[in-house]
Amino acid sequence: MHTPQLVERVRGGDRRALARAITLVENGSEELREIMAGLAPHTGRARVVGFTGSPGVGKSTTTNAVVRAARARGLTVAVLAVDPSSPFTGGALLGDRVRMQEHATDPGVFIRSMANRGHLGGLSWATPHALRVLDAAGFDLILVETVGVGQAEVEIAGQADTTVVLCAPGMGDSVQAAKAGVLEVADVFAVNKADRDGARATLRELRQMVAMKDRADEEWKPPIVMTVASRDEGVDELWERMEQHFAHLEASGELTARRRTRARDEVQAIVLELLRSRMGRIGDEAGLDALAREVAEGVRDPYSAAEVLAKELGADLR
Amino acid sequence: MHTPQLVERVRGGDRRALARAITLVENGSEELREIMAGLAPHTGRARVVGFTGSPGVGKSTTTNAVVRAARARGLTVAVLAVDPSSPFTGGALLGDRVRMQEHATDPGVFIRSMANRGHLGGLSWATPHALRVLDAAGFDLILVETVGVGQAEVEIAGQADTTVVLCAPGMGDSVQAAKAGVLEVADVFAVNKADRDGARATLRELRQMVAMKDRADEEWKPPIVMTVASRDEGVDELWERMEQHFAHLEASGELTARRRTRARDEVQAIVLELLRSRMGRIGDEAGLDALAREVAEGVRDPYSAAEVLAKELGADLR
Numbered sequence: 001m002h003t004p005q006l007v008e009r010v011r012g013g014d015r016r017a018l019a020r021a022i023t024l025v026e027n028g029s030e031e032l033r034e035i036m037a038g039l040a041p042h043t044g045r046a047r048v049v050g051f052t053g054s055p056g057v058g059k060s061t062t063t064n065a066v067v068r069a070a071r072a073r074g075l076t077v078a079v080l081a082v083d084p085s086s087p088f089t090g091g092a093l094l095g096d097r098v099r100m101q102e103h104a105t106d107p108g109v110f111i112r113s114m115a116n117r118g119h120l121g122g123l124s125w126a127t128p129h130a131l132r133v134l135d136a137a138g139f140d141l142i143l144v145e146t147v148g149v150g151q152a153e154v155e156i157a158g159q160a161d162t163t164v165v166l167c168a169p170g171m172g173d174s175v176q177a178a179k180a181g182v183l184e185v186a187d188v189f190a191v192n193k194a195d196r197d198g199a200r201a202t203l204r205e206l207r208q209m210v211a212m213k214d215r216a217d218e219e220w221k222p223p224i225v226m227t228v229a230s231r232d233e234g235v236d237e238l239w240e241r242m243e244q245h246f247a248h249l250e251a252s253g254e255l256t257a258r259r260r261t262r263a264r265d266e267v268q269a270i271v272l273e274l275l276r277s278r279m280g281r282i283g284d285e286a287g288l289d290a291l292a293r294e295v296a297e298g299v300r301d302p303y304s305a306a307e308v309l310a311k312e313l314g315a316d317l318r
Numbered sequence: 319m320h321t322p323q324l325v326e327r328v329r330g331g332d333r334r335a336l337a338r339a340i341t342l343v344e345n346g347s348e349e350l351r352e353i354m355a356g357l358a359p360h361t362g363r364a365r366v367v368g369f370t371g372s373p374g375v376g377k378s379t380t381t382n383a384v385v386r387a388a389r390a391r392g393l394t395v396a397v398l399a400v401d402p403s404s405p406f407t408g409g410a411l412l413g414d415r416v417r418m419q420e421h422a423t424d425p426g427v428f429i430r431s432m433a434n435r436g437h438l439g440g441l442s443w444a445t446p447h448a449l450r451v452l453d454a455a456g457f458d459l460i461l462v463e464t465v466g467v468g469q470a471e472v473e474i475a476g477q478a479d480t481t482v483v484l485c486a487p488g489m490g491d492s493v494q495a496a497k498a499g500v501l502e503v504a505d506v507f508a509v510n511k512a513d514r515d516g517a518r519a520t521l522r523e524l525r526q527m528v529a530m531k532d533r534a535d536e537e538w539k540p541p542i543v544m545t546v547a548s549r550d551e552g553v554d555e556l557w558e559r560m561e562q563h564f565a566h567l568e569a570s571g572e573l574t575a576r577r578r579t580r581a582r583d584e585v586q587a588i589v590l591e592l593l594r595s596r597m598g599r600i601g602d603e604a605g606l607d608a609l610a611r612e613v614a615e616g617v618r619d620p621y622s623a624a625e626v627l628a629k630e631l632g633a634d635l636r
Binding site: 032040042256260261263270274292297301305314 | 351354355357359361443446450577579580581582584585588589590593597606607609610611616619621622623624
């Protein structure tokens with residue numbers, strides 16, 4: 001499939017084209033430049049909600065329940081599951097297949113996993129790129145699901161318009177959450193498996209933490225919803241809170257601000273990635289190996305080596 | 319403390335100076351340039367061993383046992399505990415204090431945690447910088463301990479001369495390990511808590527995985543050691559395997575190759591970090607905000623925005 005064709009088919013919501021485009025994002029393909037240019041005019045319509053939380057809190061179950069809630073309201077939904085800690089998709093894909101069964105025959109639902117290959121932090125443009133693809137394909141709602149509550153996961157979830165942080169009773173999630181900076185990005189909390197022992201304690205603990213924490217968006221106090229996603233309990237309330245947050249984002253101008261920040265980060269990440277790949281290519285000509293040898297031997301310090309290399313790139317570091 | 323003074327005291331192994339220098343690394347201080355330049359001629363002597371593994375495998379206990387083994391052999395040791403998933407040091411520092419008790423009065427041991435603040439992947443030079451500080455301070459052995467077996471942890475551990483991957487029975491570690499690409503970087507495996515049920519099964523599983531996997535360094539087949547670190551069992555054998563691996567590194571020329579790769583990565587990371595910080599500074603002048611607005615509105619695609627920004631940086635991206 002040629003790029004203009006692929007762009008056209010993605011816009012039409014063709015599943016094979018969508019899958020192919022996201023694979024190209026995963027692989028950091030050269031064609032991305034043309035694809036993103038073709039899709040750009042058709043973006044900006046979809047609403048993006050991020051879901052994050054430790055393994056075992058019921059992330060897939062909750063995402064699935066939210067997909068059902070969206071479909072019941074006549075909205076089309078794409079789910080993007082990102083595993084930032086893994087260079088492979090294996091595990092996540094298995095989850096997909098299980099989840100796909102419920103929605104396999106529904107043309108209004110698209111579910112896809114994405115690995116985060118390559119160097120640490122190297123693919124910070126991958127999630128925005130994949131969101132761009134799904135946005136241009138015309139989905140009303142995009143759910144970004146990330147595994148774990150490390151900083152990478154939090155950052156990916158934080159690229160959404162609304163970020164939902166999931167907890168479950170007795171998993172020490174709230175402590176984890178505080179550690180990884182989840183509190184700063186959470187717009188809505190859901191205590192899932194709320195029928196289990198300790199749910200009230202988790203709720204209390206979260207309430208205290210929310211009350212104590214300053215947020216960038218001072219006008220929004222993150223609500224906490226109790227859910228049992230496996231039985232669809234509390235999912236309507238979760239949906240309502242998500243809607244309220246979106247209304248707040250629109251009314252306050254925060255939506256525009258968040259999307260601009262996302263675009264800004266994406267552009268910077270592309271510049272860095274292109275520079276990184278150029279550094280790799282010109283490495284030998286620029287004498288990077290020789291510089292590295294000198295640094296390893298202690299005859300040159302890493303900053304003076306960095307200056308020589310930057311000069312070769314034509315960049316002024318001052 | 320002025321920088322030349324700090325450099326001098328670090329070289330003398332002064333604890334306060336060491337602590338201060340690593341804090342400057344953590345904070346990405348401006349003074350790093352001068353400090354690294356001052357330390358460079360005094361580096362390249364220390365042997366660096368990385369320890370990684372899931373929470374609960376007994377990483378601190380094993381590191382502690384290896385510290386004792388090193389001290390029994392008359393070697394000085396620094397332990398650097400890096401938490402790549404957290405922007406805070408809180409948790410790790412607590413662990414330090416507990417561990418410090420055993421070695422508090424031993425001037426031959428230095429233990430320090432380091433957080434990985436800032437943007438995802440932004441501090442890929444932080445661990446090499448901290449290693450540089452400890453190396454210049456004259457420690458014979460530096461143990462780098464990372465939390466978890468995500469890709470970030472694996473990459474940090476992989477910056478060592480020798481990487482030890484810890485497992486424990488019945489924790490599904492081997493599956494985790496395969497997922498995060500641990501097998502590619504492991505030079506020695508230790509199955510800790512080897513007195514527990516399932517230790518033989520873990521050993522078998524690991525053996526199969528090692529046998530199946532291709533490694534970059536074909537001449538070294540990673541040995542698997544059974545340990546009960548809390549009782550010092552198997553620690554002498556672990557030490558021996560580490561020694562054998564180091565001897566192999568020296569004999570094969572792989573030590574030089576690894577250290578050059580480390581230096582190369584460090585230099586590239588510095589270039590990218592300096593460019594990133596420059597992008598932030600010149601953001602407004604270069605019209606990054608205006609570019610981000612256009613990208614967010616879909617009137618410009620992110621790659622053409624990246625090109626405009628790169629031109630402002632003076633860098634040629636082609």
